[in-house]
Amino acid sequence: MSASPLDRALIVAALSVFAAVPLVVSDIVYLHIFILIFYFAFLASAWSLVALAGQLSLGHSAFLGIGAYTSTLLFMELGVTPWFGMLAGALLATAVGVVVGWPAFRLRGPYFALTTIAFTEILRIYVENTETGPFGLPLRAAMGLLIPLRGEAPAIFQFEGKVPYYYVGLAMMCLAVLVSHSMNRMRIGYYLAAIRGDRDAAESLGINITTYNLIAMAISCFLTALGGTFYAQYFRYVNPTRLLGVDLAIEIALVGLIGGWQTVLGPVIGSILLSPTSEIIRGQLGGTYAGLHLFLYGLVMMLVILFLPKGLHDPLMALLARIEAGLGLTTRGRPAEAPGAPEPAPPAPLSPIRARAATSAPLLEIRGLAKRFGGLVAVNDFDLTVADGEILGLIGPNGAGKTTVFNMAACYFQPDAGQIAFAGKSLIGLRPDQACALGIGRTFQVTKPFPESTVLANVMVGAFCRVRSTREARRVALEALDTVEFAHRRDVLGHELTVAERKRVEVARALATGPRLLLLDEPIAGLNATEKAHLLGLLREVRDRRGLAIILVEHDMKAVMSLCERVALMHRGEKLLEGAPAEVARDPRAIAAYLGEDYAAA
Amino acid sequence: MIETLAQSLVTGLLLGGFYGAIAIGLSLIFGIVRVVNFAHGSLLMAAMYASYWLWALLGVNPYLSIPIVGPLFFVLGYAVQNVLIRPMFVRERALVIEPLGVLLLMAGFDLVLSNLALLFFRADYRGATVTFGSGTFPFFFMDLSIPRTLVFVLAFVMTGGLAWLLKRTELGTAIRSVGQNREAAALCGVNVYRVYNVTFGLGTAVLAIAGAAIVPFYYVNPAMGPPLAIKSFMAVVLGGLGSVPGALVGGLVLGVVESVAAQFVPATAAAIFSFVLFAVVLLTRPRGLMGTLDV
Amino acid sequence: MPLLEVRGLHSGYKDVSVLHGISLSVDEGEIVTVVGSNGAGKTTLLRTISGLLAPFAGEVMFGGEPIHGLPPHRVVEKGVVQVPEGRQLFSHLTVAENLVVGSHVAAARAQRAQSLTMILELFPVLAERQEQIASTLSGGEQQMLATARALMARPRILMLDEPSWGLAPMMVRRLFEALDRINRQGVTIVLVEQNVQQALSMAHRGYVLERGALVMEGTGPALLDDPALKTAYLGL
DSSP, rough: OOOHHHHHHHHHHHHHHHHHHHOOOOOOHHHHHHHHHHHHHHHHHHHHHHHTTTTOOOHHHHHHHHHHHHHHHHHHHHHHOHHHHHHHHHHHHHHHHHHHHHHTTSSSSSHHHHHHHHHHHHHHHHHOSSSSOOOOBOOOGGGEEOOOOOOSSSGGOOOOSHHHHHHHHHHHHHHHHHHHHHHHSSHHHHHHHHHHHOOOHHHTTTTHHHHHHHHHHHHHHHHHHHHHHHHHHOOEOOHHHHHHOOOOOHHHHHHHHHHHHTTHHHHHHHOOOOOHHHHHHHIIITTTTTTTHHHHHHHHHHHHHOOOOOHHHHHHHHHHHHHHTTTTSOSSSSSSOOOOOOOOOOOOOOOSSOOOOOOOSSSSEEEEEEEEEEEEEEEEEEEEEEEETOOEEEOOOOTTTTTHHHHHHSSSSSOSSEEHHHTEEEOOOOOOHHHHHHHEOOOOSSSSTTTBHHHHHHHHHHHTTTTSSSHHHHHHHHHHHHHOOOOTTSSSSSGOOOOOHHHHHHHHHHHHHSSSEEEESSTTOOOOOHHHHHHHHHHHHHHHHOEEEEEEOOOOOHHHHHHEEEEEEETTTTTEEEEEEHHHHHHHHHHHHHHHHOOOOO | OOOHHHHHHHHHHHHHHHHHHHHHHHHHHHHHHHOOTTTTHHHHHHHHHHHHHHHHHHHOOOOHHHHHHHHHHHHHHIIIIIIIIIHHHHHHHSOOOTTTHHHHHHHHHHHHHHHHHHHHHHHHHBBOOOOOOOOEEETTOOOEHHHHHHHHHHHHHHHHHHHHHHHHHHHHHHHHHHHHOOHHHHHHHHHHHHHHHHHHHHHHHHHHHHHHHTTTTSSSSSGHHHHHHHOOOOOOOHHOOTTHHHHHHHHHHHHHHHHHHHSSSHHHHHHHHHHHHHHHHHHHOOTTTTOOOOO | OEEEEEEEEEEEEETEEEEEEEEEOOOTTTEEEEETTTTHHHHHHHHHHHHHSSEEEEEEEETOOOOTTTTHHHHHTTEEEEEEOOOOOOTTTTTTHHHHHHSSSSSHHHHHHHHHHHHHHHOHHHHHHSBEEEEEEOOOHHHHHHHHHHHHOOEEEEEETTTTTTTOHHHHHHHHHHHHHHHHHTTTEEEEEEEHHHHHHTOOOEEEETTTEEEEEEHHHHHHHHHHHHHHHHHH
């Protein structure tokens, strides 16, 4: 996400308008509506941080409730001001969220959602039926807690009029949006985008998916709980039926989903549309038409899913862009990456990412590797050694076991027997992200770009494996893109790339992780002759300049002959031949493997 | 003591039959179409309203409304799949995969249905009083509610009926084949989208029949959907995703656990207990007891 | 007029183009083999003909009528039936049930009994295993079942995607013998294979597919004798 100077001006303008509203508007009904807009925008923003990790939570009301009850009980029992109680509640909610999230994140899609529903319902039923909870806490069951009225008492987060709440609400909404925006610009934002873009690719670039899911969850729970305290102090009444349970959780999710659930401003947009609607309907028509606002929510939800599955954010932004262009306010091309930062200096002349002493010890050593899938023996007693800086081709007919060996070297699954050692360290039991950290980079046979990220962002995800700051990552990424001669297209989105371009970007992305060994899975499959020659040339150059080793799985023999220094031929899970490409191609056993023993014999 | 335990066991079984009856449709749809039907609760509610109004306006006994409500909701289910959900299947091939899309669509539909009911029928609880099939009958030392027992029996009948349909008919075999391998089925000449439509229709019809059968003892109101839907999900997950008999087994287990637990712990804790069990199963063995699908 | 004709076919997945303008034809009663190494596009070709993929450009004509763009079940109704790569059996159904699904289309259903007799004669080993669950069969038996299942649809053209994959040479021989018999009974066969010897020696005509394009064409025996086959096949 980036903001042009025009966008920033608009945001400042909007904020100024919001800030000025209470000076002009004094009708408490309208102020109340604004407060609700801010409140739900805040909650939906906080909620959407989990959505950024690609998961749908329908149980966020639980954290709202934890926040509300904690600060309220601390106030009523111990006289602690809710301003502190807020933080206590938020910390508790974060702890609970992480504990619940850790096993739950292993589940995908609907199952994760169902688990979150179960969680919030458990909490609701418990509180609804418990007069006195643990430590003698008076939970008051379904009756709820009534916060004693103290009039104008800012020290304990109580105000008489609506205006102070208005500003607190506004501040909170800005806080949530700011957190969301900042996260997107930092490493975590790129990592979360990668996780929801493609999990396998994300892991191959060194991302520990669980860790980042939990970080997103923690921040989300923390903020949501703050909202709970706000609710408590504004409405001065906390009860489980309203605050906990799946109904409110779905409402929060709807605001985020309708507005645009993986964007920064989406939740705000959703709240601006839905909160006033729901409040007005409930206020004006609630008596005669109970349920109308939820009916509309549901209807809008269905329409959005059917026609605008990503929510209102993108179409609205596109509309805004057209209006701006129409008014001649801006020549809008694709916005460059954070134009606030100066154009990065031209990349330094290429140097090997890692300085290495010449070594005679092998880089990758595979011994006796074996893998079965059910009854099928995919790999059997496979040995291979790869030296530093070598280019080796792994060839063989369909079903020979090449990709299986490959995937084990990249730690995508574990072998049944045998050893794999990389620079002396065993790879057995490691995860793909750990393999990346050690210096193994890989590409995929069917390319896995992060579809909604730009090329530059894609490669930066790789760069973040070595550097921490966004600035540094950008520099490393541009260097890698230069190596594959693709820096000029850095603002194109992942899903807009052609096959050849995706292959190049994947190579750049893997290069950015600073690998010592690059595993390339059919890097030229699907390319035409020119594109193939080009990519092969680039690969050779990369090896020459950076001194890394390359293992190539390929079917295209011409490519293998031109690029590889050594070739290993696999057949039916075993290594059949090894040697210089020309020799192997001439060997009758190779012909037998590819075209069938009968053919070779005939 | 033994008597109370036995009583709660039997009550639990009857309750479990109830849960199972309303869960088997969900399992069928999930197993074949692979859709998590978040509108399950409100479809049940709609069927119950249909049955109720047939009784209130035309004096049709809820059990006799089954031949009307069943086919009616088959058509409704067919239409829901064909009109609302199919575009998403078609579209998913073109765009980045959004597995949650259908879930959210159904969640929206659920809100629409339940609030339409609220708008038109108000929040009142409505019950149908029937002379046939109300009351109790003696069973050993207990008195069992007739309508609940009928639902229990119905659960088994419907499970058996579905099993027969799936195993012994041309259509059923086609449905099973689609559930196992959509592409291979297409290559055999099966119209996969039509199978989805029919399956959704069947699942909804089965749900509607169960709904009609519980009208005699369960009050109809617009908000009744979600709690029963959650029970259905629990039963399906417990018994195994994609297994129709599994849903019945899951329902029975759920009913017995709830009923027996209620003897030893306060009702609240019993309710929480089933949720906890649900969460635990989801997290540790989402395939459930008899499931055939990978999660 | 050829029974099956593919003209200028461009096909692939999403925006990945796999086939770059393929044209081939199959006359009624022929056995045509398409060989090529992995990634050449053989499976994409069959999937496009079967309607699982819509082509980007080009046509597929069957009996003079266009079938490209038809949904898969309609292609089967026309009489073009595929035995997919990797068998793709209904693993939890019995052998008999697999065959029932195979004859799902109305025309095939009406002739189910005769088809069954014919098939059990062709693949006697299946007769003993009718009530067995498909996944418990051996590799060779599974391939026979997959072929039998496709035959139950009473195809005019039977397309097989790498049927020899994972089979011992003996089983491959038996399978191809069965295919020969099927062909003699009037079924046109399109055989896609990586293993060329048996596939080309039984073919009337063959094509070599390499990286999405047809690079060689000729009669089966002629291709086998041609030294250029090796080079073309390996992409050298």
